[in-house]
Amino acid sequence: MKRYFDLDSWNIVQNYFKDEDNEFCESIFSIGNGYMGQRGNFEEDYTGESLQGSYMAGIYYPDKTRVGWWKNGYPEYFAKVINSTNWIGIKVEVNGENMDIAKGEIEEFKRVLNMKEGYLLREVVLKYKGKRIQIKSKRFVSVKDKEIGVLRYSITPLDFDCEVCFLPYLDGDIKNKDANYGEKFWDEVSKKIEDDRAQLVIKTKKLDFYLCSSMKYDVFKNGEKCNVEYENIEKNKFVGSKIKLKVKRSEEVEIFKYVSNVTSRDFLVTDLIDKGNEILARALKKGFDKLIYEQREALKDKWEKSDIVIEGDEEAQQAIRYNIFQLNQTYTGEDSRLNIGPKGFTGEKYGGSTYWDTEAYCLPFYLATEDMSVARNLLLYRHNQLGRAKENAKKLGFKKGALYPMVTMNGEECHNEWEITFEEIHRNGAIAYAIYRYTNYTGDTEYLFKYGIEVLVEISRFWEERVSFSEEKNQYVILGVTGPNEYENNVNNNWYTNRIAVWTLEYTVKVLEEFKENIKLKVAEEEISKWKDIIANMYYPKNDKLDIFLQQEGYMDKEQLTVEDIPKEERPINQNWSWDRILRSCFIKQADVLQGMYFFQHLYDEDTIRRNFDFYEPKTVHESSLSPCVHSILACKLKRPDKAYELFLRTARLDLDNYNNDTEDGCHITSMAGTWMSVVEGFGGFKVENNMISLSPILPSKWKEFSFRIVFREVMLMVRVSENVIEVENESDKELELIIVGNEYKVDGGKNISVNR
Structure with a gap:
């Protein structure tokens, strides 16, 4: 496996630069604070491969779905957390030449993500038309003051005198990489610029989210503040201010840029400008040094609660800290309207929306490292969207119950692949399991009585209607589904789906019976009787000869190979094989049966888990980022530390080592929680x-x-x-x-x- 970064317990250090790796590195060096985030882009112009990305939590756009929109029940749009105002930008000219690393000769390059203190550092020595120039930058988004982003940027001509021109700006004329036909999602509302201050207000073309970005900067030469003249620049959705300075050889000229970003999610539209100015003034009063001190102290508190220390293995130590760092950057639990997108603030794939990953993988981390209100807010997010989940079920023709969406921003389904949208219904079970896990962990029965039971009952009503009774088998079956393993679509009797549906019914009945005196919600006896009948008579596919559970009916009809049979040059198979070939193969993206073994370890003896593990793990290509952690935890249970370690390292360094060759799209944030699970629940x-x-x-x-x-x-x-x-x-x-x-x-x-x- 290629090593991109130096091994360091507290830092991600890049000591080289290659244009072909840049988008990957931009993902790795992303920063965030749960409210906003920023990919590891350069502040100055860069004409090489780059995905410029600034994101505001909860602001999204309903981009019209490209396929299937004519089918009944099909989502009309795909929701995207959209690229927002580029607030880090500083155009730089030296003697009239625009600075662009892609066009210069790089003599030295160093980029550092300091995870302990929460900032991104970059130092470059660039030979540009025979002249040597040093660039330094340091930036962060404040954990203490969530609306504030700050950066320090400097230029030093190492061997010549020159004129340096800075143009700090706010640019709202941006688009998403995956926008349909290059569509842009923002309109300008207003802009204002006056000397060293600027402000830009934009709003989305749909849903009317407003974003107000306010900027103020200071310029220093050799540590002394400069009085400079400004040339104001205004274009469509763009404001900036041009400053020119005479700089002598070895003199450092630096600019401090302070920005506030406020949205209509938190303030009235009429108050946005005033609030933006107020927050910006607070940042200016504190100054760069105090803000970064507060950043360090805020991160210190987070690390005290969530750090994992590994002695004797710096590769593992760096990886686990990186994963924890990104989790803490992505979600803070302060706002129950927010959730955890699979890419967080690091990229645009998956639209930044909520998936089942939150309940299945992320909840344990926040349960164990934060006040229980953080995990409670993750569950309240789903309860608050129960009405929409019931609407989703009705759109598909169900008379009752709730089907939570596979992908959502507001509770409405917005995924546009039919085999997932309609068939990956196991997500309902993951939400029910999260309620159990939260209540079991915290003892918070008040949540269960007030919110959780209502969700459980509506999910159970969905399962009641979704199952079919097979006269041939004389048992209940679930037809036409996709399990967590998305390399098998539209199958019958997926073991995991059948098992978690029954478990949900069992848990719902148990809660209703155990706490009936405290629960105001009334459920008819005939409903409970029906649920018990399904529980007692569900069909589970099994291979009696091997004494294992089957992924689904017909799985053994496939040619039974192992991953070792796949030539190395053909992996990952999702980038080298046709989808038809993948669907016909026995290879597994992530093992559905082992996901069930992980959730329900207490219900199966060790021999049962071992038999299923030994059969399925060799067939699993782990091309889902969510796969290796589950296998690692089960390997620990089976007392196989070497296998557990191999799988742990794969999930822990999935992004840092770019295992699946896809990190340029963004880091795998939700699987990072699985890395934490591998250590705490596994080892x-x-x-x-x-x-x-x-x-x-x-x-x-x-x-x-x-x-x-x-x-x-x-x-x-x-x-x-x-x-x-x-x-x-x-x-x-x-x-x-x-x-x-x-x-x-x-x-x-x-x-x-x-x-x-």
Whole structure:
């Protein structure tokens, strides 16, 4: 596997530059704060391969779907988090020549993402028409003041005197890479520029989202603030200010650019300009140094709760921290209207929308590293969209129940591939499982009574109507579905879909019966009776000879090969094979059966899990970013640390090493949560059973030790695992009982215990 970046525990360091790698690197060096994000683009003009991207959370555009729009029930649009005002831009001229790295000779190049302190740094020495120029930039989006973005940019002519011209600007004349026919999604509302200040207000052509960006900058030479003359530049959806300075050899001239971005999601349209100015004034009062100090302190708090420390393996250490860093940049849990897009703020693929990834993969990370309100908001997001989920079911001809969308911004389905839109209905089960997981973890039964049970009942009503009764089998079946493995479409009796549908019905019935005195929602007895009948009589495809569950009916009709049979030059198969060939093969994007084994580990003995793992893992190409983490966790359960480590490293370094050759589209944010799961739930053996934490760790041979923190019901624990000892430190003042390798222990507040492995 190609190594793109230096190994470093706290930094992603790029010490080379190649145009063909630039879009990939732009994804890797993205920064965000849950409210807005920015790809790792250059501030100055760049004419090489680049995806310029600035994104505002929750602002999207309903782009008309390209296919299938004439079919009944088909989504009319595909929602996209759209590229927004480019606020980092600074055009730079030296002696009248526009600076462009693509057109110069690069003598030195260094780009650093400092994960500990939360900023992006770049240093370049460029030989341009025989002259050597040094460029330095440092920028961040504030974690403390979410609407603020700040950058410092400097030019030093190393061997000549020159005239430097800066043109800091705000550019709203942008588009998405995947826009239909190159359509642009923004209209200008107003703009204003006065000396060293500028403001641009734009709104979307549909849905009327407004974005107000306000800019102020200061110019310094050799550390002293300059009084400069300005030439104001105004174009369509563009405002900027041109400054010219005489600069001598080895003198550094730098510009500090402060920007506020405010939207109509949070403020009245009539107040946007005033709010933008107010927030910008706050940033200016603090200044660059204080803002970056606050950034460091805010990140320190996040790292104290979510860091994982791995001793003896810098490759793994760098990777896990990168994944955690991007998760914390993407979602903060402050706004229940927001969710977690598969690419976060790092790219435009998947439209930035909500998928089932949130419930299946992301929830555990936020449950264990943040106040429970963060995970609660992820579930409230779905409850708030229950009405739309019921509408989605009706559009497909169902009389009752709720079908949550595969892809959404506002609860309405907006995915435009029929085999997923209509058939990947397992997403309903993932939402039900998330309610169980949240309630089991937090003990928050108030949420269950007030919100969760309503969602469970409507999902169960959907399953009741979606199943069919087979006279031939004398059992219930589910026909025409796609499981998590999208390399098999329109199949009958996908084991995972059937299993999670029944589990949802079981859990809903249990909650209704166990808490019937507290739940106001009334469900007819005949409904519950029907659910119990489905539970008792669901058909599950199985191979009796091998004693394994089948992906779906007919899976064994395929030629049974393993991944080792695929020539290396033909992988990944999704970039080298026809879709027809993939669908007819036995190869698996991600194993549906093993996804079920992961969710329901407590329902199956170790031998059952082992048989299914040994059959399916060799057939799995892991071309879904969500695949390796599940396999890694199960390998840990089966006490196979080497296999678990191999799969962990694949998920942990999926983007940093560009395993699937697709990171230029953006990083795989939701699978990064799976990386955290691989360590905590896999190697840490962490789970919650009967209202107690249980730990059963294993240690990869490359690790000397590892440690992680978890927050459980207002108690923070530090868990350290070394070759001979498991240490648990209670960093709170409440005592906690827990299970370590099958034995119960009590840890008093402020105390720690050590258990021999």
